[in-house]
Amino acid sequence: MKTSTATEERDGLPAFPMPRQGPFQPPHAYAELRAEQPVARVRLWDGRAAWLVTRHAEIRQLLSDPRVSARRQHPGFPFATPARAAAERHEEAFISKDPPEHGRLRKMLTRYFAVRRIERLRPVVQDIVDGLIDDIEESGPPADLVRQLALELPARTICHIFGLPPEERHYFQSRDHRRNALDSDPADVVAATEEMLHYVDALVASKQRSPGDDLISELVRDQLDTGAAERGELVAILRHLLAAGHDTTANMIALGVVVLLSHPDQLAQATTDPELWPGAVEELLRYISVFQISPNRVATEDIEIAGVTIRTGDGIITPAVAANRDPHAFPDPDTFDIHRQARHHLAFAYGVHQCLGQPLARLELQVVFRTLFERLPTLELTTPAERLAVREYLLLSIEELPVTWTVPGVSR
Amino acid sequence: MHIVVDTDRCVGGGQCVMAAPEIFDQNDDDGTVVLLRADPPPDASAAVREAARLCPALAITLVEEEQ
Ligand code: HEM
Ligand code: HEM
Ligand code: SF4
Numbered sequence: 001m002k003t004s005t006a007t008e009e010r011d012g013l014p015a016f017p018m019p020r021q022g023p024f025q026p027p028h029a030y031a032e033l034r035a036e037q038p039v040a041r042v043r044l045w046d047g048r049a050a051w052l053v054t055r056h057a058e059i060r061q062l063l064s065d066p067r068v069s070a071r072r073q074h075p076g077f078p079f080a081t082p083a084r085a086a087a088e089r090h091e092e093a094f095i096s097k098d099p100p101e102h103g104r105l106r107k108m109l110t111r112y113f114a115v116r117r118i119e120r121l122r123p124v125v126q127d128i129v130d131g132l133i134d135d136i137e138e139s140g141p142p143a144d145l146v147r148q149l150a151l152e153l154p155a156r157t158i159c160h161i162f163g164l165p166p167e168e169r170h171y172f173q174s175r176d177h178r179r180n181a182l183d184s185d186p187a188d189v190v191a192a193t194e195e196m197l198h199y200v201d202a203l204v205a206s207k208q209r210s211p212g213d214d215l216i217s218e219l220v221r222d223q224l225d226t227g228a229a230e231r232g233e234l235v236a237i238l239r240h241l242l243a244a245g246h247d248t249t250a251n252m253i254a255l256g257v258v259v260l261l262s263h264p265d266q267l268a269q270a271t272t273d274p275e276l277w278p279g280a281v282e283e284l285l286r287y288i289s290v291f292q293i294s295p296n297r298v299a300t301e302d303i304e305i306a307g308v309t310i311r312t313g314d315g316i317i318t319p320a321v322a323a324n325r326d327p328h329a330f331p332d333p334d335t336f337d338i339h340r341q342a343r344h345h346l347a348f349a350y351g352v353h354q355c356l357g358q359p360l361a362r363l364e365l366q367v368v369f370r371t372l373f374e375r376l377p378t379l380e381l382t383t384p385a386e387r388l389a390v391r392e393y394l395l396l397s398i399e400e401l402p403v404t405w406t407v408p409g410v411s412r
Numbered sequence: 413m414h415i416v417v418d419t420d421r422c423v424g425g426g427q428c429v430m431a432a433p434e435i436f437d438q439n440d441d442d443g444t445v446v447l448l449r450a451d452p453p454p455d456a457s458a459a460v461r462e463a464a465r466l467c468p469a470l471a472i473t474l475v476e477e478e479q
Contacts, residue, residue: 063468064468064469064470103420103423106423106424107424107442107443107444109443110423110424110438110442110443110444111424111438111439111440111441111442111443112443113424113425113426113443114424114426114429114438114440114443115426115429115430115438116429116437116438117438117440343431343462343466344465344466348425349468350468351468351469352423352468352469353423354423354425354427354468354469355425356423356424356425358425358426359425359426359430
């Protein structure tokens with residue numbers, strides 16, 4: 001994140017967030033703490049202390065512990081920056097609820113994301129990817145794969161599921177970016193959130209007037225019209241859903257391309273034997289871990305763990321990347337290896353909030369990598385991987401990914 | 413091996429279906445787990461153990477038979 005790589009101190013504790021060493025090198029401090037103090041005190045921007053957890057086993061344990069709450073409204077809930085506090089404090093979607101309320105709301109959506117149901121979307125996702133790569137081939141080389149592929153695929157997929165014309169994608173794309181930048185002005189974050197909520201509210205109204213064959217129309221019919229859910233609940237959930245699959249998947253696509261191009265032998269194996277792609281995608285999810293400073297939680301009772309006592313009301317920070325680079329869970333964790341068993345990674349978190357959209361994310365990633373490297377086998381970066389600018393962002397994120405390739409019969 | 417699932421705890425992410433598709437499915441109503449075979453054949457037990465280990469909601473319990 002910052003260019004300086006040393007961990008700063010703030011009032012006698014390490015300051016959080018901690019600087020990354022590079023796009024694929026999480027903070028050194030995570031590794032040091034994991035060895036010495038896997039559940040350690042850190043200091044946040046607002047002067048509060050919180051617990052940073054850096055081991056796979058303890059992260060799994062805490063994220064599935066009923067004494068741990070995901071409610072962003074809880075006064076002890078930790079936020080990484082003022083912008084994150086503004087973005088999350090008033091979140092009303094089920095990401096910010098505890099059981100049993102969480103389950104009631106999540107189960108309104110689970111059937112749409114069931115593994116076999118998402119699998120039926122494969123031809124749709126393939127069509128979208130084919131179209132995007134047609135456009136890239138037509139306009140290039142060169143190309144910017146962040147703008148032309150990574151942001152486009154999740155946006156167009158979610159537009160399809162929601163029954164929105166693809167032009168609408170910019171509306172939520174831009175607001176999502178304002179919410180996710182760690183250094184956004186908090187007032188602007190609040191404004192972006194309100195705009196998204198108004199937008200979704202209008203969307204619900206329009207689907208009420210003229211229902212179609214899409215997720216929002218079905219939810220209006222099955223949940224709103226039956227009184228099973230209130231309008232505000234549904235709007236909050238749909239707003240979250242529009243955003244949740246967006247920047248996450250986009251950054252996985254862009255960074256995944258970088259990692260694969262940096263490991264040409266493994267990439268060649270996957271292109272020769274496409275059966276390797278699902279395993280390669282799991283390893284990419286583990287190795288990249290776009291959740292670099294979250295999930296976060298708060299304790300609702302005292303919890304004894306790893307030799308310390310987390311007190312009621314204490315904030316808890318369980319970065320996915322810390323779990324996924326734990327040598328206990330993944331031998332030689334800093335090596336990218338598509339042949340390893342990586343399925344127990346925590347890139348989608350753990351516990352009741354484990355990502356609802358994971359079957360869709362996996363589908364998009366499998367299709368996009370396979371198709372991109374089949375169609376553009378000579379793809380290469382024009383900026384060296386280590387010089388790509390990593391943003392101050394909730395997620396591990398790059399702003400652009402300039403690439404080029406050879407067009408058969410045309411010399412460069 | 414005998415499998416017991418708790419659909420109240422289940423959060424429908426489908427880890428079990430991905431790990432052992434012949435044993436687990438999800439229902440069309442609320443996406444929660446459906447057991448296709450409560451007593452899986454021995455050659456499925458590794459996949460079933462993986463499913464139980466991956467389940468984020470601790471909704472899958474395995475009862476191992478006495479040897
Ligand atoms: C590679 C891409 C993705 C990654 C890495 C990812 C990661 C995550 C993580 C770590 C969480 C848990 C957050 C927490 O516990 O505080 C989560 C929750 C969630 N994700 Fe994803 N996600 C991805 C894609 C998607 C997609 C495509 C969708 C849907 C379109 C989606 C929808 C959700 C929802 C609704 C939740 C809230 C679940 C709950 O609270 O019960 N995600 N995701
Ligand atoms: C396919 C490439 C793109 C095209 C053709 C495009 C086109 C447009 C157009 C016509 C607008 C003005 C209308 C509106 O406000 O919705 C706009 C606004 C905007 N777009 Fe895009 N865009 C593209 C990609 C992106 C990407 C990749 C991002 C994010 C990194 C982005 C972020 C924005 C932002 C921040 C605004 C300002 C408006 C606002 O705050 O709502 N756009 N874009
Ligand atoms: S893995 Fe667990 S929570 Fe997920 S669908 Fe299967 S039983 Fe339900």
